[in-house]
Amino acid sequence: MTNPIISLKKVWKIYDMGDSKIYANRNISLDINKNEIVFIVGKSGSGKSTLLNMIGSLDYPSRGKIFLDGINISSLTESDLAQIRGSKIGFVFQSFNLINSMTALENVMLPMTFQEIPVEEKIKRAKKLLNKVDLNHRLNNLPTELSGGERQRVAVARSLANNPEVIIADEPTGNLDTKTGKMIMNLFNEINKEGKTIIIVTHDLDLVKRTSEHKIYKIVDGEIN
Amino acid sequence: MLREYILIALNNLKRRKLRSWLTVIGIVIGISAIVSLTLIAQGTENAVNAAFEEFGTDVILVQGGTAFGPPTPGEYGLKNRDINFFESFGETDIVIPYVYDTQEVEYKSEKKYPIVYAIDTEFWAEFLGRSNFEVERGRNFQDGETGSVIIGWKLNHDYFEKKIDLKSRIKVGGKTFKVIGIYERIGNDADDTSIAMSIDDARKIFAPANKVTGAQIIVKEGVDIEKFAEELEEDYEDYRGDKNFILSTSTAILEQINNILGIIQYVIVGIAGIALIVGAVGIANTMYMSVLERTKEIGIMKSIGATNKAIMTIFLIESAFFGVVGGIIGSIIGILMALGAKYAIEAFSPGLPFLILIDPYVVGGAILFSAIAGILSGILPARAASKLNPVDALRYE
Numbered sequence: 022m023t024n025p026i027i028s029l030k031k032v033w034k035i036y037d038m039g040d041s042k043i044y045a046n047r048n049i050s051l052d053i054n055k056n057e058i059v060f061i062v063g064k065s066g067s068g069k070s071t072l073l074n075m076i077g078s079l080d081y082p083s084r085g086k087i088f089l090d091g092i093n094i095s096s097l098t099e100s101d102l103a104q105i106r107g108s109k110i111g112f113v114f115q116s117f118n119l120i121n122s123m124t125a126l127e128n129v130m131l132p133m134t135f136q137e138i139p140v141e142e143k144i145k146r147a148k149k150l151l152n153k154v155d156l157n158h159r160l161n162n163l164p165t166e167l168s169g170g171e172r173q174r175v176a177v178a179r180s181l182a183n184n185p186e187v188i189i190a191d192e193p194t195g196n197l198d199t200k201t202g203k204m205i206m207n208l209f210n211e212i213n214k215e216g217k218t219i220i221i222v223t224h225d226l227d228l229v230k231r232t233s234e235h236k237i238y239k240i241v242d243g244e245i246n
Numbered sequence: 247m248l249r250e251y252i253l254i255a256l257n258n259l260k261r262r263k264l265r266s267w268l269t270v271i272g273i274v275i276g277i278s279a280i281v282s283l284t285l286i287a288q289g290t291e292n293a294v295n296a297a298f299e300e301f302g303t304d305v306i307l308v309q310g311g312t313a314f315g316p317p318t319p320g321e322y323g324l325k326n327r328d329i330n331f332f333e334s335f336g337e338t339d340i341v342i343p344y345v346y347d348t349q350e351v352e353y354k355s356e357k358k359y360p361i362v363y364a365i366d367t368e369f370w371a372e373f374l375g376r377s378n379f380e381v382e383r384g385r386n387f388q389d390g391e392t393g394s395v396i397i398g399w400k401l402n403h404d405y406f407e408k409k410i411d412l413k414s415r416i417k418v419g420g421k422t423f424k425v426i427g428i429y430e431r432i433g434n435d436a437d438d439t440s441i442a443m444s445i446d447d448a449r450k451i452f453a454p455a456n457k458v459t460g461a462q463i464i465v466k467e468g469v470d471i472e473k474f475a476e477e478l479e480e481d482y483e484d485y486r487g488d489k490n491f492i493l494s495t496s497t498a499i500l501e502q503i504n505n506i507l508g509i510i511q512y513v514i515v516g517i518a519g520i521a522l523i524v525g526a527v528g529i530a531n532t533m534y535m536s537v538l539e540r541t542k543e544i545g546i547m548k549s550i551g552a553t554n555k556a557i558m559t560i561f562l563i564e565s566a567f568f569g570v571v572g573g574i575i576g577s578i579i580g581i582l583m584a585l586g587a588k589y590a591i592e593a594f595s596p597g598l599p600f601l602i603l604i605d606p607y608v609v610g611g612a613i614l615f616s617a618i619a620g621i622l623s624g625i626l627p628a629r630a631a632s633k634l635n636p637v638d639a640l641r642y643e
């Protein structure tokens with residue numbers, strides 16, 4: 022068996038609310054291989070986003086270990102974590118999360134800024150990525166001047182900026198109509214064919230069905246069964 | 247990379263233009279106050295020093311009266327034998343005794359009571375050279391001349407209802423004098439309304455024959471004036487038998503004045519410093535608001551790889567910008583204010599050379615100081631921004 026790119030070992034996320042504790046994730050162990058498409062499904066509040074944030078190194082697990090490319094990210098410092106997040110992981114969110122004061126091009130360039138990539142290189146790559154998501158005519162538009170589908174395509178382009186190994190998407194089609202959602206999903210399939218590992222949280226089962234090869238994890242009450 | 251962060255920071259400031267400028271104004275007020283007041287204080291010091299330079303550093307002034315203050319007009323605290331005593335020292339070059347008193351002055355049946363002072367005409371040139379008086383029209387006293395007066399600038403203008411001019415005749419203490427000279431304007435009424443005459447004339451009208459108000463002792467070249475003044479003070483106290491006199495040297499007075507000016511300067515700059523602190527609090531306030539408003543944005547930046555240090559840097563650049571821009575604008579306004587004060591003062595007292603030097607240390611220091619104030623006030627907000635948990639920040643609406 023190949024080495025998994027992501028490996029979770031008995032991961033817990035517990036929110037201590039003083040008098041009570043919320044077990045958002047319980048004892049989750051799973052391996053995700055390179056170049057897989059993985060869906061995480063489950064009811065609202067079941068712990069999908071919590072899990073995704075930890076996989077994406079945005080958050081530390083309360084217990085257990087998470088390995089990304091063989092590195093135990095649960096033991097890294099905040100700044101090392103930010104570095105790994107910036108270079109190895111690309112995020113796509115339900116609410117796009119673009120920076121509203123920056124143009125499409127600047128939004129796609131920003132992750133590269135944090136990796137200290139030279140300006141000319143940044144512009145070249147950002148243009149290429151926006152071209153890939155069919156937005157070369159919208160380079161200098163602000164997010165507020167773009168449609169939801171266009172914004173999400175900018176977000177996908179941004180997630181690819183530092184050529185990460187893993188793309189993590191939390192309900193990427195949640196704010197989009199069916200047709201636009203399909204378009205974004207096609208984009209993910211295309212990216213997957215280029216060798217990227219993709220992890221998607223969704224409760225749109227149609228989306229899951231239409232994807233050819235994939236794995237599904239169902240999460241119920243913080244647990245995967 | 248700093249360049250990129252500066253661009254991001256500037257973009258953020260541009261988005262909140264009005265608030266950014268209001269924050270800058272807070273700093274501008276503090277810095278312009280510091281710069282203008284410091285420059286004006288320096289100008290005052292220069293003016294005072296220049297005035298003393300004119301007075302000369304070779305003069306010891308002895309005034310009779312009490313040990314606690316200078317004589318009031320009409321007080322004659324030195325005897326003629328005291329003058330001889332001063333002359334007896336080898337260090338002494340010349341002694342110029344003088345008297346002064348307020349006297350009734352009548353011109354075209356209008357009466358006023360200005361100050362009249364008198365010295366020996368023999369020493370007139372010596373005396374004038376060490377004073378801030380200068381004869382603008384007419385001439386100086388000749389040796390031994392009597393029956394003549396030189397009048398202050400205001401008498402030639404509006405002191406009396408009718409203007410006194412050269413060759414006018416005025417009555418001083420009931421005796422008629424001819425005006426032979428008019429002084430240049432000094433800028434204070436006491437000097438600009440004064441009248442000078444020979445000590446012989448003064449003795450005929452008001453001054454006692456064997457006493458004077460005070461004396462200027464001009465020391466010989468190369469004499470250590472402070473040391474001599476100390477010796478003289480002790481000897482003279484012995485000779486007199488009391489301490490009812492004040493002995494001062496111009497250098498000692500200058501030192502005192504400069505000390506006082508220095509203290510005033512510290513107080514003024516301290517007050518201006520408080521204005522700057524208020525400005526700095528304004529920056530901190532703006533920055534905290536900015537962190538709150540941009541919480542989500544900070545979360546986004548962290549999710550795409552911004553380290554805490556990067557976030558901190560961006561916020562510090564913004565707060566430093568407030569300080570630097572406020573410092574530059576404040577310095578420019580401060581310089582303009584100081585120049586304005588210079589022209590106002592010079593218009594008010596034309597005799598005073600009020601030199602404002604645009605000291606690069608003051609200006610550079612003010613800008614540096616305000617940049618540091620900007621950065622310091624940004625540290626806590628920037629730390630708060632950088633320490634935000636990315637998951638919580640992303641969820642923030």
Ligand SMILES: Nc1ncnc2c1ncn2[C@@H]1O[C@H](COP(=O)(O)OP(=O)(O)OP(=O)(O)O)[C@@H](O)[C@H]1O
Nearest residue numbers: 036043044045063064065066067068069070071072
């Ligand atoms: N910071 C937090 N503090 C306390 N409880 C939290 C926190 N974040 C999440 N939770 C709780 O953890 C549980 C899982 O939340 P999570 O956001 O992972 O759900 P989800 O599966 O993504 O739901 P949805 O489909 O609605 O997005 C929920 O009960 C939520 O209230």
Ligand SMILES: [Mg+2]
Nearest residue numbers: 069070071191
């Ligand atoms: Mg969720």
